[in-house]
Amino acid sequence: MHKLFYPLLCLTLTAALLAGCSAVPVQSGSNAGSLNSSFDRNKISTDLVAANTRFAFTMFKQLNQEDGEQNILISPLSISTALAMTYQGAAGSTKEAMAKALGYTGLEDITVNHSYQNLIPYLNGLDDKVKLNVGNSVWVREGEEIKPDFLTVNRDIFYAPTISLDFSKDEAAAQINQWIAEATDQKITKMVDSPIESDVVMYLINAIYFKGDWAEQFEPEKTVQTKFAAGDGKTDEVRMMSRTGKVEYGEGENFQAVRLPYGGGKAAMYCILPKEGLAINDFVLSLDAGRWQAIKDSLAERDELLVQLPRFKLEYGIKNLNESLAALGMGEAFTAQADFSRMGNQIYISRVLHKAIIEVNEEGSEVAAATGVEVQKISAQTLAFIANRPFLFVIADDQTGTVLFMGKLSEVRQ
Template sequence: MISRIYFALFVVGSALCQQIDPNTLFNVFGSPSNYAGSVAPLAQATPVRPNETLTDPDYWDVDELPAAAVADYDKFDWTLTKRVSSSSEANFLLSPLGLKLALAILTEAATGLTRSELQSVLGFEMDRVAVRRKFSTIIDSLQKQSPQYILNLGSKIYVENTAHPRQMFAAIAHQFYKTDLTPIDFHNPPVAAKSINDWVANLTQGRITDLVNQDDLENVVVMILNTLYFKGSWRHQFNPNSTKQGSFYVTPKLQKPVTFMNVKDKFFFTESTKFDAKILRMPYLGYKFSMYVVVPNSLTGLPRVLEGLAELRPEMDLLQERLVDVTLPKFHFEFSSHLDSVLREMGVRQAFEDTASFPGIARGQSLQQRLRVSKVLQRSGIEVNELGSIAYSATEISLVNKFGEDDEAGVEVLANKPFFFLIQDETTRQLLFTGRVSDPSLVDGAFKKQ
């Protein structure tokens, strides 16, 4: 499974770019007891006046606010999935965690209303230190190696040679998000694109080889990438000899022949009355990651599940071990989604406006240097077969300047109709991927809403 994210930051104007010194963290943070630092309560940004600069003199320079209540880190994931699912009835695949990690880094560079909106939509605490530690824990968990699965997680911030981001931003990205700044010449698009694509292809084991092209790099100053690749084998693998053709109800009146896999073993399962659906947990080897499959009992029941996604987590906590006869279609598809409008609908608006504020990225930020988000694109793919799963996703966020029952009885789960699934890191309960299979016979799809 692969998740990849990148931000392309476009800005007019130039400044000197400095290589981040290896001792930056110590010089910036000092001892661990000095790691605190945040901003005062956020308020509506004031109108921009001629000759006004947007440097925030208090950026990361004041004491942290008191820790707030524990944030609901699932809220963003479920809301994003629900909004994308409502756009059509086709297959879709998202990487909520991938997008969230990228937006978290962007939030670190933001101030004022820009940061306030991102923080609210992402469900973050007001305490910046708490958010940083949360993501540091998530990343540390994902980076633990195991012979039972493959998971490569990497982040990088490419910085135009003429740019001059704040060293504090670089230090925080390194310390808490395991992300380093790398100088690059975006004015030489062929070389820059090759360098970026080679790095991504290496981490994703060749699954994604062309994340960016030369046109994507026009006027770019900073590009933030987050890449997640996961390949897992089922704890209870499907017997290839049991794989056979069957009918999948794309709609109540339309059936398509697809290949179904079958396995009968002990799984955690529940019959959800709330959703009138069966919920099945299918662990991968090592039990750290699992796929959850939600199959409605009726041919037209999936919209009910997707509409109530915010209430799915409590139902997942009701699973009990049962003997389950599982019949699941093999599927392999890719999906592209433009998420600009979705994020706007969710409340991220200021980041797309000319008055967006990202002083952590562009020091000074005069009127000619204002950065704003121009697009958010995610490209994803997944393959599920008898042995396990491979999924991959690429998210691009571009910023431009303003111009531009009993066990013996057993139960059956027959996924022969549209169903919902998610892949979760069981340690941190983070959603690596969420998706819907409406037609297992299709191999690609696109969601475009701008």
């Protein structure tokens, strides 16, 4: 597959993955099993949803700048959730920078937290015909002091249990990876490498798994072998699915779009096709939350519409998101100047890792994604005095404390 489907995949995950999630089984100590359809809809802030949507498109466009010649697939919700968990420990300018990147500037903490607390059980009960599971967990190096309030808010708001683990053991990474594998129905089986570096004190993990059948499936006998004009100028042989009937369709000056619902219709895949001759990367540059809303507003049901969509599988990552997130304004979080004092002392985000996979066929779609925020101690710096710039000097009598000479060297003449 090629870059023709960049906006399709981004919009799919923005709509579908934000459209439903539930907790996955986790280790002992989790209260995720308490999730049910009981929630307060009024506490799901539209401002928080709007912030996550803006972040989705901003993040996608940033990655497209870096990987514009590749297929791209992310779960914005997974990234947002893992970072929102980490955000609970940020303070000062680090918190401000993360808020800017995530779109939380102007949002009170209580708004962000109550929204996530109610959003998860709401999405959990969205559609009993769609399987969409979200799981969160916090893994702490055994013996490390992480502030209890930070762990409590992640447990109560994000349903994330805290698992204390001896990171020095060879099987530590395997245990974390096993949790991710179970949370993604074995679609993502490895994210953390062994051995875990000695400075790593914590992992904050989010995992999402989605599987939904089309509300109106494609008939396999109508799938044919045909040509696909790839973004690199080559022609691929693909298996093209086809169906005709009632479909929500929209178009604009430079695009066509369809909405393909799953299950009971509350989650859907939106496919957006730029007009012929318009480069996909140029179209991606025009995407933002407002444009996304305009695309959705253009949709209307058509009685007889032919839809042809290739079957495809796509895998993206493991992608290190540090540079992308720094470009969005939260670079301080990755440096020794990071302030995560509400989490612990002298720590910073060393890596934000993301991986996603998708398979689309006649029956429906299966998608999985995981995001890991790795937190490390700030290493002690080697002391050094390197006089490679102007400096002062003093010559003194140390018995009496008398300053004998004092000077400033601005340039060196030898």
